[in-house]
Amino acid sequence: MERVPLERKVLNENGRIAAGLRARFADHNILCLNLISSPGSGKTTLLERTLASFPPGERVAVLTGDIQTENDAMRLARFGFPVKQITTGGTCHLDARMIKRALADWRLEEIDLLLIENVGNLVCPSSYDLGEAAKVVLLSVTEGEDKPLKYPSIFFKSELLVLTKTDLLPHLQYDIRAAEENARRIQGGMRIIRTSCVSREGLQDWFSWLDERRRIVGAPPVAAC
Amino acid sequence: MERVPLERKVLNENGRIAAGLRARFADHNILCLNLISSPGSGKTTLLERTLASFPPGERVAVLTGDIQTENDAMRLARFGFPVKQITTGGTCHLDARMIKRALADWRLEEIDLLLIENVGNLVCPSSYDLGEAAKVVLLSVTEGEDKPLKYPSIFFKSELLVLTKTDLLPHLQYDIRAAEENARRIQGGMRIIRTSCVSREGLQDWFSWLDERRRIVGAPPVAAC
Numbered sequence: 001m002e003r004v005p006l007e008r009k010v011l012n013e014n015g016r017i018a019a020g021l022r023a024r025f026a027d028h029n030i031l032c033l034n035l036i037s038s039p040g041s042g043k044t045t046l047l048e049r050t051l052a053s054f055p056p057g058e059r060v061a062v063l064t065g066d067i068q069t070e071n072d073a074m075r076l077a078r079f080g081f082p083v084k085q086i087t088t089g090g091t092c093h094l095d096a097r098m099i100k101r102a103l104a105d106w107r108l109e110e111i112d113l114l115l116i117e118n119v120g121n122l123v124c125p126s127s128y129d130l131g132e133a134a135k136v137v138l139l140s141v142t143e144g145e146d147k148p149l150k151y152p153s154i155f156f157k158s159e160l161l162v163l164t165k166t167d168l169l170p171h172l173q174y175d176i177r178a179a180e181e182n183a184r185r186i187q188g189g190m191r192i193i194r195t196s197c198v199s200r201e202g203l204q205d206w207f208s209w210l211d212e213r214r215r216i217v218g219a220p221p222v223a224a225c
Numbered sequence: 226m227e228r229v230p231l232e233r234k235v236l237n238e239n240g241r242i243a244a245g246l247r248a249r250f251a252d253h254n255i256l257c258l259n260l261i262s263s264p265g266s267g268k269t270t271l272l273e274r275t276l277a278s279f280p281p282g283e284r285v286a287v288l289t290g291d292i293q294t295e296n297d298a299m300r301l302a303r304f305g306f307p308v309k310q311i312t313t314g315g316t317c318h319l320d321a322r323m324i325k326r327a328l329a330d331w332r333l334e335e336i337d338l339l340l341i342e343n344v345g346n347l348v349c350p351s352s353y354d355l356g357e358a359a360k361v362v363l364l365s366v367t368e369g370e371d372k373p374l375k376y377p378s379i380f381f382k383s384e385l386l387v388l389t390k391t392d393l394l395p396h397l398q399y400d401i402r403a404a405e406e407n408a409r410r411i412q413g414g415m416r417i418i419r420t421s422c423v424s425r426e427g428l429q430d431w432f433s434w435l436d437e438r439r440r441i442v443g444a445p446p447v448a449a450c
Contacts, residue, residue, distance in 0.1 A: 006231050038264045039347050039376065040368025067348065069374050090378070092317070092348035120375070122264050123292065123317035123346055142367040142390065143265025149294050150345070151264065153315070165367065171396050 014128055017096035021131025024108060031214050032114040034130050036154055037138035038147075039120030042164040044072045045197045046138065046206070047117060051079035053207055059112040063102050065094040065119045072117065082106060093125040094118050113214060122147070126154035134159035134213070141165050141172060145179040148186050155186040160193065160209060167196040239353055242321035246356025249333060256439050257339040259355050261379055262363035263372075264345030267389040269297045270422045271363065271431070272342060276304035278432055284337040288327050290319040290344045297342065307331060318350040319343050338439060347372070351379035359384035359438070364408075366390050366399050373407040380411040385418065385434060392421040 025032050035043050047062060054060055061082040064072040073085035084106075086098050094116065116132065118125040126135070137158035139147055142165060148155040155161065161183050169176065176194065183190050193209060195202035250257045260268050272287060279285055286307040289297040298310035309331075311323050319341065341357065343350040351360070362383035364372055367390060373380040380386065386408050394401065401419065408415050418434060420427035 038345070039372055040263060040365070066375050068377055069371065071371050071375070092346075119348070120263070121317075121346060121348055123344070124349065140265070140367065142365065142393070146294065146296050147264055150291050150296070152293055168367070168393065168396055171393055 011127060014096045017100055018129035018131040021096055021099060021103075022133075025114070025131060025133070028108040028111070030108060030111050030114050032116065032130070032132040033213075034116045034118060034125075034132035034135045035138065036118045036122070036125045036135055036158070037120065037164075038122045038140070038143060041120070041138045041140040041143065042197060043117045043120070043138055044075055046162065046164065046195070047076055047115060048079070049197050049200075049203055050115070050207070050210070051076060051081055053203075054079075054081070056080060059110060060115065061106065061111045061113070062115045062117065063094075063099065064117040065098070067091070067119060082111075088119060092119060092121050092123075093128050094130060095128045096130055099130050113210075122151045122154055126157055136160045136162060138162045138164050139179065139183075141169055141174050141176060141179070145175055146182060148179070148182040152186045155183050155190070158187075158190075160191045162206060163192060163194045165196060165198075166194050166201050167198040236352060239321045242325055243354035243356040246321055246324060246328075247358075250339070250356060250358070253333040253336065255333060255336050255339050257341065257355070257357045258438075259341045259343060259350075259357035259360045260363065261343045261347070261350045261360055261383070262345065262389075263347045263365070263368060266345070266363045266365040266368065267422060268342045268345070268363055269300055271387065271389065271420070272301055272340060273304070274422050274425075274428055275340070275432070275435070276301060276306055278428075279304075279306070281305060284335060285340065286331065286336045286338070287340045287342065288319075288324060289342040290323070292316070292344060307336075313344060317344060317346050317348075318353050319355060320353045321355055324355050338435075347376045347379055351382055361385045361387060363387045363389050364404065366394055366397060366401060366404070370400055370404040371407060373404070373411050377411045380408050380415070383412075383415075385416045387431060388417060388419045390421060390423075391419050391426050392423040 037043050062076050063084050065086045067088050070085045073083050076083045084102050086102050135158040137154050180192050193202050193205045287301050288309050290311045292313050295310045298308050301308045309327050311327050360383040362379050405417050418427050418430045
């Protein structure tokens with residue numbers, strides 16, 4: 001198989017561009033977060049609630065990735081902050097080159113927080129560094145408790161796990177503690193926040209985590225890699 | 226970018242092995258179906274209900290793919306039919322070589338129906354032919370209506386869309402007709418079955434589809450490609 005060395009070459013090239021992005025984010029004191037989950041776990045809805053919580057003039061911007069459609073950018077643009085859709089046209093993940101290109105006509109000195117919503121995919125995006133300070137993985141409670149064990153890479157590499165759609169728990173056979181234990185079998189001591197964008201459970205905890213994390217933007221990333 | 230030609234080479238090699246598998250399935254009158262969806266859409270649960278519906282001695286077998294864990298094979302093995310887990314160890318999809326290897330010690334003359342549960346991923350598995358007669362895509366109603374537009378390839382290539390978890394509809398803001406219309410914008414006239422493995426809505430329709438499809442096993446695949 002000649003695939004592995006080629007993949008490594010692609011990842012090395014991606015890593016080189018990501019390192020450049022990380023340096024630029026540091027220069028401008030930007031906290032960049034890379035949100036990753038399965039399709040339909042609620043990344044866009046969490047971002048809607050997050051943008052809605054900010055006062056006008058907050059120095060936040062969003063890049064949102066999808067294979068096709070501008071749907072997410074349209075949903076997110078109505079909060080008045082800079083939002084750009086990256087349409088990958090078939091590629092199953094965002095890569096650092098796409099981020100660099102998307103940022104080309106934005107003034108980084110006007111941004112403090114850059115939220116990147118990756119393509120819905122629990123596998124491939126975990127391999128592509130985007131220059132972020134931290135990855136955040138979302139997992140909806142409709143997806144089954146064993147997902148951290150089945151897709152360990154992203155649970156190992158993320159600084160935070162956001163469990164979503166907890167309002168549906170009364171209607172599901174779902175053991176949320178087992179899901180959390182499984183995540184901590186992959187990453188002991190993993191920080192976890194239970195949320196629902198319907199009942200608003202845990203949203204304040206997410207906003208607080210975001211606030212705290214913004215305060216240590218200059219520090220080296222805490223996440224394992 | 227030298228990536229595209231290499232990907233093409235990998236896909237061509239995969240296609241060659243898949244063609245060999247398809248010929249063997251035809252020789253043995255085996256209907257092979259490739260089930261694809263996001264993580265947690267309910268592939269394994271639908272297969273549990275399906276295997277439970279068969280009488281002992283039914284000539285059915287299952288291959289189930291995951292990046293890590295043997296969980297799904299353990300869940301499916303208790304129905305008494307041959308089941309094998311394929312653990313990809315990081316790869317985001319099953320490929321034809323994995324299927325060929327997994328079948329090496331099975332007697333194909335004892336199988337009429339081979340169900341393949343792919344790795345949970347709505348993107349990458351759609352590119353890898355496994356020698357199946359048809360792809361079946363599952364989409365849970367918790368995932369949002371616009372997924373067919375965002376991930377068009379798999380909705381274009383699948384012969385059937387199984388909507389899952391309809392028992393949750395009363396608790397969701399979800400327009401199931403919009404989801405179906407979106408699927409048919411990608412593939413006009415797409416066959417769709419609404420199901421719930423909890424309320425058992427639509428399971429009989431799924432079993433009937435399976436029965437019908439098994440009767441035309443010898444015919445060329447209907448699915449677009």
